[in-house]
Amino acid sequence: MAQTVKRAFKFRFYPTPEQAEELARTFGCVRLVYNKALEERTRAYTLQGHKTSYVQSSAALTQWKKTDDLAFLNEVSSVPLQQALRHLQAAFTNFFAKRAKYPAFKSRKKSRLSAEYTRSAFKYRNGQLTLAKLDGPLNVVWSRPLPEGAEPSTVTVSKDAAGRWFVSILCEDTIRPLDPTTNSVGMDAGITALATLSTGEKIVNPQHERADRKKLAKAQRNLSRKEKGSANRARAKLALARVYARIADRRRDHLHKVTTRLVRENQTVVIEDLTVRNMVKNHSLARAVCDASWRQMRSMLEYKAAWYGRELLVVDRFFPSSKLCSACGALQRSMPLGVRDWVCACGAAHDRDVNAAKNILAAGLAER
Template sequence: MLKAYKFRIYPNEEQKVYLAKTFGCTRFVYNKMLADRIKSYEENKELDIKTMKYPAPAQYKNEFEWLKEVDSLALANAQMNLDKAYKNFFRNKSIGFPKFKKKTNTNNYTTNNQNGTVYIENSHIKLPKLKSMIKIKQHRQFDGLIKSCTVSQVPSGKYYISILVDCENIELPKTDKKVGVDLGIKEFAITSDGEIFSNPKHLKKSEKRLAKLQKDLSRKQKGSNNRKKARIKVSRLHEKIANQRKDMLHKVSTQLINENQVIVIEDLKVSNMIKNHKLAKSIADVSWSEFRTMLEYKSKWYGREIIIAPSNYASSQLCSNCGNQSNQTKDLSCRTYICPVCGMIMDRDINASKNLLKLAM
């Protein structure tokens, strides 16, 4: 099974220069190939697009000799990424046509472990084309064959490496326990067992600090060192909020996976829900989509089952006792479900989670 492990790395000044060159070269090759494809299509519209042949990164090295200074596998992966973007576009036009990569504060490139060129030794990692090894903070160990790795630099200036490993999968012992999970904003998640996972609202807690830092940034002169320092402060706070959110999501998803064999969750259309401008910020902060992604891949790792309720399943409007449907909970201010038929009184979120649990029975 393929698993990715992300670690922070600490390159020295010489290594930072090489990484910056590789980031720039992969971005240049991607943009150059995309521009050539667009030009070729405009000149040969009458031909079948599937029969067209385009230049490979190796062909650019004769014209741009500085491309030889970086890892050729990183350039080859840039071509693969462009091919994938094209395939996704022709498979589903709503995804959008591939876009040119901008020179931003977020950079990355991917290389493969060809002939054992990538390995970790004495808290240092060896990368292709680099003579010296980069210091790595390996906070967890793994056993398996390294397939590839992605080096990235985030806006705060920190460097990370994500290592894709082909390792043996160890499943958790099976259990008979099943649970329905209702996701919300007031409380992050409520289970059919009555357990409540509170919503920490990390963004809301940091909004005042973030607003001040952004105001300071806007007042700095463009191109100045003070503006660069102010931008890094804003980036670090955004990174802290994102890390707090991911930490919470990992802890909740891991607990649910460890304790339950079957987990039932809602099929929430977040892209539609976020159009509600009154709740958009809260919905984005709670990150339901990422939580669902975590549950799905962890269930594959550990031999659990995830059931996604149909989008038309009215879990909040049904009575978990008699099955009667009532529209009272369409009003979000209504926090208690009162069944007009059987008289059951229950918290609306616990009632919804019990209805979701019925899909696992």
């Protein structure tokens, strides 16, 4: 049965100089309002012991706009400023529910540049998107169509470190589940092979960061030679960001292709619950683990399985998938990382990763 979900469609756009200036001003105001509201809420909680609500922060914003020092906040759309306060409220809600750390201040240099517009602050009509306070519609590259009859609920404008502008349009989309299949597959994530399947197939790991490591090192050396605060350093920093963006884009594209294929071909996908945070503490493997981006792959599998009527099962991280013989069930005492092939006492010869994938599949199907 088809389901209706909220889905974001991301497109690149090219603003005019006037639009870029207005959006940059909006980004700055959003950051200022977020940080000032966080400062006020922290002071109230520390000195007076009471929590500040969104309504109180919104009332404070109205007063800030009336002061001489912050009167410039009136020059940008009020909606992104209100949305910044809502995001701060959500951050505090997660903190008090012990789902996240205490909200941090937004850095001018490191924080993501973005502004969120709700329906009252933008107009989408006949394939043209116009934001409040801008002189005309955005020059959006519509790389794919929006759902038929789509009515966007929010629009988020952002600019990445490589200087690229993006617009993310949130709207409702109807997704139809895929036809049922009897196929099930277990997957063992790795470094040499991005994923080894219980069928014996090994999906290659492109190692995008490793492939561009020379370009990355050259860009980093070039940046280190530039004087801080100079225009040359700003250009070198942009060049470095573009190398990182290329790596991230290619990695994301490959993960989308792999996860989409797994979800389309199998009714049930079984994976292992990996603790990536602990794995990156191993300095010998940290770079390769980050390049593989297992957490991003799992996230893609989770939402795609939910969309298309598939089942994603997760096996406990302490399950000895590599040390267990998939033929007879015998448990080996140890299995060092250097051992890639081994023979069980029952006579079964195993490829370490294929054997682990078979055990992950069996364990997942047994526990559901």
